[in-house]
Amino acid sequence: MKKVAISLGTVFLLLAAITLIRTVLYTAPELPAVPSQTHRMDSAAVDPQRIAQHLSEAIQLRTVSSQITEPATQAQFVAFLDWLAETYPEVHASLTPQRLGKAPLPPYTLLFTWPGKNANLQPVLISGHYDVVPVIPGTESQWTHPPYSGAIDDTHIWGRGALDDKSAVIALMEAATVLLGEGFQPERTVYLSITSDEEVGGEHGTAAVVEKLEKDGVQLAWTLDEGSFLLRGFIPGVEPAVASINVAEKGYMTVDLVAHGRGGHSSMPPKETAVDTLAHALVKLDESPIPGGLEGTSGQMFDAIAPHMPFSKKLLFANRWLFGGLIDSALKSQPSTAAMLHTTVAPTMLSGSVKENVLPIDAVATVNLRVHPRDSIEQLEAYLKRVIDDERVDVITRQAQAASRVSSADAEGFHAIAHSATSTYGPVVIAPGLTVGGTDSRRYAQVADNSYRFNPMLVTREDVHGFHGTDERISIDNMAKATVFYKDLIARTGN
Ligand SMILES: [Zn+2]
Known part of the structure; x- marks a missing residue:
């Protein structure tokens, strides 16, 4: 028992040492030096x-x-x-x-x-x-x-x-x-x-x-x-202004979920109407958000910003191998940061029967998605069908625009923009964003x-x-x- 306690203690100390060392070494990526512009400015x-x-x-x-x-x-x-x-x-x-x-x-x-x-x-x-x-x-x-x-x-x-x-x-x-x-x-x-x-x-x-x-x-x-x-002031605890030079933009997709029923008089409703079927489909979508997380562009962005956070938060970001789950759920709890981590799904319009005493034949929910660069339109269509998993519900794509390509945060243009931001505003945090x-x-x-x-x-x-x-x-x-x-x-x- 004592041995177990000692080795658990050793493991804990070791983990604490690793997380601390990683936190201390966690610094923002440096911009490469570029020749300054030579034109004389007045x-x-x-x-x-x-x-x-x-x-x-x-x-x-x-x-x-x-x-x-x-x-x-x-x-x-x-x-x-x-x-x-x-x-x-x-x-x-x-x-x-x-x-x-x-x-x-x-x-x-x-x-x-x-x-x-x-x-x-x-x-x-x-x-x-x-x-x-x-x-x-x-x-x-x-x-x-x-x-x-x-x-x-x-x-x-x-x-x-x-x-x-x-x-x-x-x-x-x-x-x-x-x-x-x-x-x-x-x-x-x-x-x-x-x-x-x-x-x-x-x-x-x-x-x-x-x-x-x-x-x-x-x-x-x-x-x-x-x-x-x-x-300035968008990320709690980060004092300097953040020049978010965005390297990609999300795509846009609108789908109709069409649930089919039998219609008829509302005085003798079947066990499940088209509206019930549609409601179940929407609940399933709500319970299975499209996967995402802090990697790619979003990961790069936080790697640039987090070194400027207070120590306690910096420690979390410096040790994503240990605290990744915690960070993900904190970021996903805020709409503005959640939007950067994954494709969002928002039901925006609903329609059913034309009269209160008539059962609907079709009930329709229009759902707007903002497509993260990691997902293709085809993958998202497949995901929606798989999650809804109901042959009485058609998933019909009305409009689809894939996310943009992700531009390089390590190319001459990015560096030039970053240097101009710094030379105009003084020291600011440079971060690639979405x-x-x-x-x-x-x-x-x-x-x-x-x-x-x-x-x-x-x-x-x-x-x-x-x-x-x-x-x-x-x-x-x-x-x-x-x-x-x-x-x-x-x-x-x-x-
Ligand atoms: Zn505009």
């Missing part, structure tokens, strides 16, 4: 008040892409493009803007080409979209400043598009203007893509950009578009070796409420920093 050329004024004017044009078929909205898109040409004459004069689009809509997307000195280098593309989502009718009065006012106060610019994504468009235009004023020419060709239909799927504007590049035989080294930010929504990047991926999703603005949890919501805003300081970031990145692309 930071005085970035004028925060002028930039704020320009973003304010951009917000006042109501470029709501979901209403694009209305003539009044089309006039706003035309007005925006005219305003852009007037406000940024140097960019328009030097970077040969092309208006692109696909019938039946007029071409509202702009592609600028900034020819590089060295034609042997692969070009890059930096993108932003100027279309916005609508403000929900009736909620206008809840805004601190009217949603299309572009109000500027001491610290912020307010209105729809301030965060998503006119801020990126304006910062890009400002950065290009300043660089042109300094006589800069990039080493490699830089495309600036200013798209007009991101919020409605990009099938007219972004798709036209991709088609044009394909036709010209262009294979980009990398693309940068929205899809994440510099995040975008859980959809962006234009999935289209750009067709003509690019790597696609990254990151906007160089520092946001807090409070700021995120404005994203597609009420009181969207961005700070003047963020706009100035974003301009400096794009300037630094464009100047860095030659390396």
Whole structure:
């Protein structure tokens, strides 16, 4: 007995020693040194008040892409493009803007080409979209400043598009203007893509950009578009801002579960109606979440962030071989982190009988899935059928878009973006991440070796409420920093 106690004690001590050593040695991966950009920067050329004024004017044009078929909205898109040409004459004069689009809509997307000195280098593309989502009718009065006012106060610019994504468009235009004023020419060709239909799927504007590049035989080294930010206060205990440079985005899938019954009068129901059958199927799905966990991109992300956590949490992440189960269940208990670990399943719509006293013949649940890069559409269809395991329930795929390819977090583009973030904001945590929504990047991926999703603005949890919501805003300081970031990145692309 004593022997057993001694050896158990030894094992415990050994385990404790291993976990402690691993915790101490657990440090964030270091960025490789790259030659710094050699273009001489004049930071005085970035004028925060002028930039704020320009973003304010951009917000006042109501470029709501979901209403694009209305003539009044089309006039706003035309007005925006005219305003852009007037406000940024140097960019328009030097970077040969092309208006692109696909019938039946007029071409509202702009592609600028900034020819590089060295034609042997692969070009890059930096993108932003100027279309916005609508403000929900009736909620206008809840805004601190009217949603299309572009109000500027001491610290912020307010209105729809301030965060998503006119801020990126304006910062890009400002950065290009300043660089042109300094006589800069990039080493490699830089495309600036200013798209007009991101919020409605990009099938007219972004798709036209991709088609044009394909036709010209262009294979980009990398693309940068929205899809994440510099995040502060999102992960408890992590003090520095986290530049989440997302290397992939989830796919999108909608299925109908159709349960079949016999119908008839509700006064004499059978033991199981179509609704009961459907309910059982939904319960089975709820009880068997699609497997996932902390590996691949999500694992890389936490390996970058966890070394900055308090010791107790760092100890857990440093010893995933021992505490993996604990970490997984903690992360899966929060919707925002669970979404990063696996394909999510959300029943969103239900329908059954047309009348309260008539039994349904078919009961239908529409289920929306967000596809993790590890799962294919075919695997998910098979999984749903296997879990439901009921021949009275058909699983019908209505819409399916696979997850994006996972781009390299160890390629030149990723390093350049990371270095520009650090040189603009000072020491920040660099982490590859996964975008859980959809962006234009999935289209750009067709003509690019790597696609990254990151906007160089520092946001807090409070700021995120404005994203597609009420009181969207961005700070003047963020706009100035974003301009400096794009300037630094464009100047860095030659390396
Ligand atoms: Zn957006």
